[in-house]
Amino acid sequence: MTVWTPTDDGFADLTSHDTFTAGPPFATFARLRKDDPMHWTDYPAGQGFWSVTRHADILALNGQPDLLSSARGIRIEDQSYEEYLARRTFQETDSPEHMMTRVKVARAFSKPVIAGFEQSIRELCADILDQALERGNFDATREIARQLPMRMLGRIVGLPDEDLPWLVEKGDALIANTDPDFTTHVLDKMTTDEFRMMPFNSPAGAELYVYAKDLMARKAAAGDTSGVLHLILQPGSDGSVMPDHEFRNFFCLLVAAGNDTTRYSIAAGLHALTVQPGLLEQIQSGAVDDTMADEIIRWATPAIYFRRTASRDFDMHGKTVKAGDKVVYWFASGNRDDEAFDRPMQVDLARTPNRHLSFGQGGPHVCLGMWLARLEVRVLFQELARRIRSIEADGEPRFLRSNFVGGIKSLPVRVTLQ
Ligand code: HEM
DSSP states (O other): OOSOOOOSOSOOOTTOGGGGGGSOOHHHHHHHHHHOSEEEEOOTTSOOEEEEOOHHHHHHHHTOTTTEESTTOSSSSOOOHHHHHHHOOGGGOOTTHHHHHHHHHHGGGSHHHHHTTHHHHHHHHHHHHHHHHTTSEEEHIIIIITTHHHHHHHHHHTOOGGGHHHHHHHHHHHHTTTOTTTOSSOGGGOOOOTTTTSGGGOHHHHHHHHHHHHHHHHHHHTTOOOSHHHHHTSOOTTSOOOOHHHHHHHHHHHHHHHHHHHHHHHHHHHHHHHHSTTHHHHHHHTTTTTTHHHHHHHHHOSBOEEEEEESSOEEETTEEEOTTOEEEEEHHHHTTOTTTSSSTTSOOTTOSSOOOOTTOTTSTTOOTTHHHHHHHHHHHHHHHHHHEEEEEESSOOEEOSOSSBOOEEEOEEEEEEO
8 A cells, every 4th residue: 555656757856846846756766766876967056966866875975974075065055155154053064073063962862861751742742632633624734743843842942932833933934945835035036145144044044043142141141051052052072162153053953953854754644644544553552652753754754855065076876976066865765765665655654674864864963853853753643543533634735845845734634533
């Protein structure tokens, strides 16, 4: 049983955000994996790029940060050096700089620390589900998936509850900056360069800049030194302190990364329940508690790609990648590679092992929030399964307009309660 049949003709334009409004072009990815695994694409808006589409190749290259650097940008769009410096976070650096920052906050996101939030997540899920499910039919992305991640992040980072809806809105505008439903400044249609020094080239980045500064001032006045934001401001092993603008970029990264990716994993999982029979019963049985979150996150692949830049020439699959060339790891393709997954176009909640790439596994930038995301997804689906007898589609899902963030932005469903 397949829950997704790609509709692209195998030759989709990967540079076009519009391509992805029908879901990822999996037929194109399958053709590239088979026929042209190191594929060159001309990019009308700038320098062309190489596409890496096979699971094994993504894993191998991501493990060589000295060859493929994050420090020249991680999106397909080109940036000037000046823009890069103004907008970068530690995600756009290489070690040793990258590691020095990452270790400051790694513990706060580690598996044992995050495990301590399980009860808190369960309570939030109960609250969200009880409100949503009693409606009977509703948009599941909006009423369920969108609610949990920011409320949880708020608790970890120490954000006031009353600010969370505003932060969700800004997080959406940042990361979904190519979808007119989420921003008035659509990245590939923008006629101004006013925001080019702001995170995600977005006016929301400018507003979050101001918010982060005020928040830290309020925390300092109250003598509040708890939370991840305080940790990141501590001096590194060489005594250096993160500059002001980089701190605010980090804040934007958290708001963006902690918000949409988990939401779209939940949305993809809910969608799967509506189209692949038997999944709900499997969750209800308790037999897939340890494996389902990873499979839902593989299935979703909310970070469709990340980009690197070659530091020196190298050859692969008969092609020569030159120093300075952009190289794109298409995680969405790697996660559907039948060389790595048995029946990749099916959701198998018991899949073990599950070597998906959704978190950028194998590389030094592997997602910092992965334990949090996994826990949120598991608990949400456990709590949902306890409450409903059935869930079915009540209209067509609508996908985000983005080749970077994969997600169902609107998912009409109908549920019956237990
Ligand atoms: C299912 C949910 C999520 C997915 C699919 C996801 C995906 C990713 C991926 C693919 C990367 C690696 C990027 C690269 O290789 O350049 C990454 C990095 C990162 N993620 Fe996540 N993410 C998720 C949830 C979260 C959450 C909840 C947070 C924070 C609360 C978070 C914070 C970060 C940060 C800070 C980095 C940068 C790490 C570094 O550069 O060392 N993510 N994420």
